Amino acid sequence: MNIENLQPLFKxxxxxxxxxxxxxxxxxxxxxxxLLQSGFHGCIMPVNPKSPSIEGVLCxxxxxxxxxxxxxxxxxxxxxxxxxxxxxxxxxxTRAAVIISAGFGSGEGEEGLRRRKEVIDVAKQYGIRxxxxxxxxxxxxxxxxxxxxxxxTPDKGDIGFVSQSGAVVxxxxxxxxxxxxxxxxxxxxxxxxxxxxxxxIEYLTKDPETKTxxxxxxxxxxxxxxxxxxxxxxxxxPVIVLKPGRSEEGAKAAASHTGSLAGxxxxxxxxxxxxxxxxxxxxxxxxxxxxxLARNQELWGDRLCILTNGGGIGVLATDKxxxxxxxxxxxxxxxxxxxxxVLPTTWSHGNPVDIIGDAxxxxxxxxxxxxxxxTNVDAILVLNCPVAIVxxxxxxxxxxxxxxxxxxxxxPILIAAWLGEGAPAEEARQLFAVNxxxxxxxxxxxxxxxxxxxxxxxxRKKSLVSQAEHQKFHYQESxxxxxxxxxxxxxxxxxxxxxxxxxxxxxxxxxxxxxKTPEEAYKEAKKLKSKMxxxxxxxxxxxxxxxxx
Numbered sequence: 001m002n003i004e005n006l007q008p009l010f011k012x013x014x015x016x017x018x019x020x021x022x023x024x025x026x027x028x029x030x031x032x033x034x035l036l037q038s039g040f041h042g043c044i045m046p047v048n049p050k051s052p053s054i055e056g057v058l059c060x061x062x063x064x065x066x067x068x069x070x071x072x073x074x075x076x077x078x079x080x081x082x083x084x085x086x087x088x089x090x091x092x093x094t095r096a097a098v099i100i101s102a103g104f105g106s107g108e109g110e111e112g113l114r115r116r117k118e119v120i121d122v123a124k125q126y127g128i129r130x131x132x133x134x135x136x137x138x139x140x141x142x143x144x145x146x147x148x149x150x151x152x153t154p155d156k157g158d159i160g161f162v163s164q165s166g167a168v169v170x171x172x173x174x175x176x177x178x179x180x181x182x183x184x185x186x187x188x189x190x191x192x193x194x195x196x197x198x199x200x201i202e203y204l205t206k207d208p209e210t211k212t213x214x215x216x217x218x219x220x221x222x223x224x225x226x227x228x229x230x231x232x233x234x235x236x237x238p239v240i241v242l243k244p245g246r247s248e249e250g251a252k253a254a255a256s257h258t259g260s261l262a263g264x265x266x267x268x269x270x271x272x273x274x275x276x277x278x279x280x281x282x283x284x285x286x287x288x289x290x291x292x293l294a295r296n297q298e299l300w301g302d303r304l305c306i307l308t309n310g311g312g313i314g315v316l317a318t319d320k321x322x323x324x325x326x327x328x329x330x331x332x333x334x335x336x337x338x339x340x341x342v343l344p345t346t347w348s349h350g351n352p353v354d355i356i357g358d359a360x361x362x363x364x365x366x367x368x369x370x371x372x373x374x375t376n377v378d379a380i381l382v383l384n385c386p387v388a389i390v391x392x393x394x395x396x397x398x399x400x401x402x403x404x405x406x407x408x409x410x411x412p413i414l415i416a417a418w419l420g421e422g423a424p425a426e427e428a429r430q431l432f433a434v435n436x437x438x439x440x441x442x443x444x445x446x447x448x449x450x451x452x453x454x455x456x457x458x459x460r461k462k463s464l465v466s467q468a469e470h471q472k473f474h475y476q477e478s479x480x481x482x483x484x485x486x487x488x489x490x491x492x493x494x495x496x497x498x499x500x501x502x503x504x505x506x507x508x509x510x511x512x513x514x515x516k517t518p519e520e521a522y523k524e525a526k527k528l529k530s531k532m533x534x535x536x537x538x539x540x541x542x543x544x545x546x547x548x549x
Contacts, residue, residue: 006203008096009129009195010140010185012071013042015147016063016094018085019076019101020046020054027100028076030149031137032057035074038153039144045070063088072096074137074147079103082133083118090126097123098147099132105191120193135190136166141183142209148188157182159294160204162197163216164189168242168283172214175287180433181294184210198225205233212294213239214286215277220268227275234276238293238456241272241279242286278456285448292415292438292449293456299413301378302454303329305371306352308383309359309395313419314352317381317443324451335374342366360390361398368402372412379413379453381446384428386420396428400435413453415439417446474504494537 017035021028028048035044036055045068046054049061060066063085069092075082079101086097104116116133123130131138137148141156152173159176161183163169169188176182184207187200197220204210213233220226233239245265272279278293280286304326308314321328331351339353343363348354353371355363364382371380382399386392396418403414416439418428425441432439440446478501485493493501499509513524514537525532 005095005127005129006199008071008094009098009131009138010203011143012096012145014045014068014070015040015042015072015074015145016045016047016060016066016070016089017074017076017147018047020048020051020059021076022051022054027149031074031076031100031147034146034148034150034153038146040146041144043068043070063092066092069093072098072147075099075101075133077101079108079112079115079133083115083122086119086128087122087126090122090128095127096129097131098135098138099130099190100135100137100149101132102134104133104193116191116193123194130194131187132190133193136169136188138188139183139186141186148186150186152177154186155180155182157184157294158209158211159183159214159290160185160187160200160207160210160212161214162187162189162200162204164192164218165216166190168216171283172216172286172290176290179291180430181290192221196221196225198222198229201226201229201233201239205229205236211237212290213237214290215239215241217241217243217268218245223271227271230272230275230277234460239275239277240286240289240293240452240456241277242281242283243268243272243279273459276460278452278459280452284445285452288440288445288449289452291440292453295436295438299378299453299457302327302457303376303378304381304450305329305331305374305377305379305412306381306383307364307367307371308352308354308385309357309364309387310383310385311348311352311354313383313385313417313443314348314354317383317417317447318352320444320447321451324447326447326451326454329374329377331371332374332376335370335376338370339367342370357385357387358389359395361394361396364395365398365402368399369406372403372406377412379415379450381415381417381443381450383443383446384416384418384425386422386425392418392420392424392428393431396431400431400437403437404435413450415446415450417441417443419443473506477501478504490539494539495535496537 015035017032019028020032023029032046032054036057044057045066046057046059048054048059051059053059073089073094075097082099082101103112104119105112136150139146139148139150139154141154146153150170150173154173154176161172166188169186185204197215197217201213204213230239280289304321306314306317318328329351336349344356346356353367355367371377384392384395414437416432416437418425418439419441429439438449440449481497481501485497496512496514499512502509511528515521515524521534
């Protein structure tokens with residue numbers, strides 16, 4: 001993939017908004033306000049033939065009136081006019097565009113498909129890279145660029161977020177704002193007629209400011225590029241994927257939304273796991289996982305210790321951990337002995353470490369310091385129930401100070417769950433958020449976030465194929481089978497060919513023989529000591545059961 005030509009798209013010095021508007025609540029009005037109010041230091045040029053100025057900024061009537069060639073063009077005009085304006089910009093030297101406008105798909109019939117082809121042809125002719133069409137836009141907080149109609153401008157952070165759905169973009173931005181979680185890039189991909197997921201992943205992988213990549217995927221357009229980019233990315237930084245369409249009905253809905261087939265969900269599952277990506281299944285899981293992985297903590301293992309001032313919520317957390325296949329850390333004897341010295345005699349004497357409901361900040365901190373030094377513990381979940389005698393902020397401050405004071409590496413991961421909907425609990429959660437500590441409102445969501453962190457840890461290990469494994473693969477055999485099939489102009493591999501490719505990569509298969517006569521079938525059947533089937537093998541019959549074969 002060539003991502004060198006993406007500079008005008010992601011680091012523009014000038015932006016033209018085609019279709020800027022003074023009309024209240026129009027997309028052109030929202031986008032120009034976002035552009036002007038988000039801190040972008042480059043030149044912003046509104047284009048509208050009917051308005052001399054927009055938001056107090058000089059407006060240009062057409063492309064020829066622009067005082068300079070814009071690096072990036074944003075389109076908010078109706079679909080029929082996009083191709084001709086894009087061609088004018090291409091002649092002028094613009095090499096990047098975001099098409100927010102819809103109307104370029106099969107939903108608009110032959111006319112929509114004609115417009116789509118016309119825009120693609122113009123972009124290829126002038127070497128213009130495109131995001132969209134039918135998208136929310138492009139946001140790059142580090143340079144103050146908000147070229148979108150999103151309702152909030154995200155904070156600067158270290159997450160790269162790429163989504164096929166505009167609705168998911170705005171939902172994630174809304175949640176992240178409340179959590180003080182920021183982004184390097186937010187890319188609303190829309191119909192992906194040019195720039196796709198593979199290029200987005202490759203670009204974000206090479207971006208030093210991006211520490212975590214989040215993907216919302218409904219369909220992959222270029223599987224080879226996606227797999228290559230995703231595998232490389234997961235070796236360097238966490239990649240989280242939310243992909244809907246697991247049910248047949250959901251897949252149909254996704255196809256109608258994106259205009260492309262979603263494909264078998266089992267295939268996506270296998271690809272994500274093999275690439276070392278972490279898949280989540282709904283928005284709650286996405287938020288829980290972002291909360292944990294976006295905080296840039298490095299996990300060293302899966303053994304969790306639960307520190308709590310309430311026995312009941314400690315049990316709930318334990319149940320959820322075991323339900324999700326997690327591991328409750330076995331505390332060392334010396335840890336138990338040291339905890340006996342600083343805790344009331346009524347403490348739980350095990351994990352979960354219940355330090356009793358009246359626990360002040362000092363008691364939390366003392367127990368926390370001791371647990372941090374237990375080499376059997378990889379992560380600590382600290383739970384707090386609101387009580388009248390100890391303000392929620394007090395144990396939060398004590399835990400945070402104890403965690404910061406311990407500079408030995410590696411040290412256990414800190415996860416916090418401060419229960420309650422009132423101001424005291426929210427103040428404590430905000431304290432953790434601004435200090436980059438994952439925090440939650442329930443023990444279950446905290447456990448879910450931790451478990452996703454563990455899955456990422458193990459998926460990443462699985463994605464690394466050793467040199468010894470590579471040497472066991474018979475690449476030439478699979479290559480020869482595929483080349484023969486291509487030469488024969490086959491649309492499908494035969495069952496024998498497909499199984500031989502699997503066998504070349506040491507994937508277990510049912511033993512299979514190709515025979516041409518009843519006598520050969522009898523001879524091969526004698527070699528098999530279990531049940532067997534006889535199937536037809538014909539290049540003209542793809543589905544054997546349909547023809548009684």
